[in-house]
Amino acid sequence: MPKIGMRDLRRAQLIDATLQTIDQSGLSGTTLATVAQRANISTGIVSHYFGGKDGLLEATMRHVLRDLWEATMRRRLAAKPEPRARLRAIVAANFDVSQVNTPVMKTWLAFWAESMHQPTLRRLQRVNTRRLYSNLCAEFEKALPRAASRRAATGLAAMIDGLWLRGATTGEPFDTKAALRLANDYIDLLLDARAKARTRKSA
Structure with a gap:
């Protein structure tokens, strides 16, 4: 046995x-x-x-996605209980070392390509996309109107994916600090603009 x-x-x-x-x-x-x-x-x-090979890739991606989920939960729990800090925590999780080391980045790229042809992998990709969007919406909605929070979540999710993809395809070590700086600047731009608008209304 x-x-x-x-x-x-x-x-x-x-x-x-x-x-x-x-x-x-x-x-x-x-x-x-x-x-x-x-x-x-x-x-x-x-x-x-x-x-078979498809099952092997699916299991590998479930492992990578679980690492991403755990990094997100860990960082959100450690962050201050306010939207800006929680949003930054979500961003940081997507650029966690578990997601930007070379083997995982190459596997992510392979997964994205195969997900266009394999229904099981496509479902995994959709779950991951919805999870990121939902997490971002939940935090933006604490600071922005509902419609604005959805636009902000869509924009930040696209920025996270874009920064990750650009970093993954350079052939160089991933510049985590640069990616975090750009994504966090975007968060600050949205939240600071809302804060200024509220100040003008109350003045």
Whole structure:
């Protein structure tokens, strides 16, 4: 009988091997055999746990998305209970080291491309998009009218994705400080404009 916890350990080992294989060989060079070789186990075991390459990529992306969710929750809980700080925490989570290291960035890029063809991956992408939008809306709505908060959330989500994509495709180490500075400036611009408008109305 397998040892207690062996399944989770084995899956984690194979997901890590998948990330490393995509980093080194790209998605086209990532097969059950290449992942098994990197993990130093049989191809049959990889097939047993994930079924095939699609299942392997799905499991890997669920792992990456879980890391993103955990980073978001951790940073939001640690932030001051006010919109600006919480919004900055959400931004920081999207540029967390778990999301901007080279293997994960290459896997994200592969995932986005494959999600246009694989329904299961497309659903994962939609869940992630809705989660980010919902989190941003929840914080913007504490400072802006409802319609304005939705526009702000859409704009900030697009900026996060754009900054991440640009950084991921440079071939250089990700400049987290620059990305945070630009995204946080956008938050400040929106919230400060609202604060000034309120001041004018009350004057």
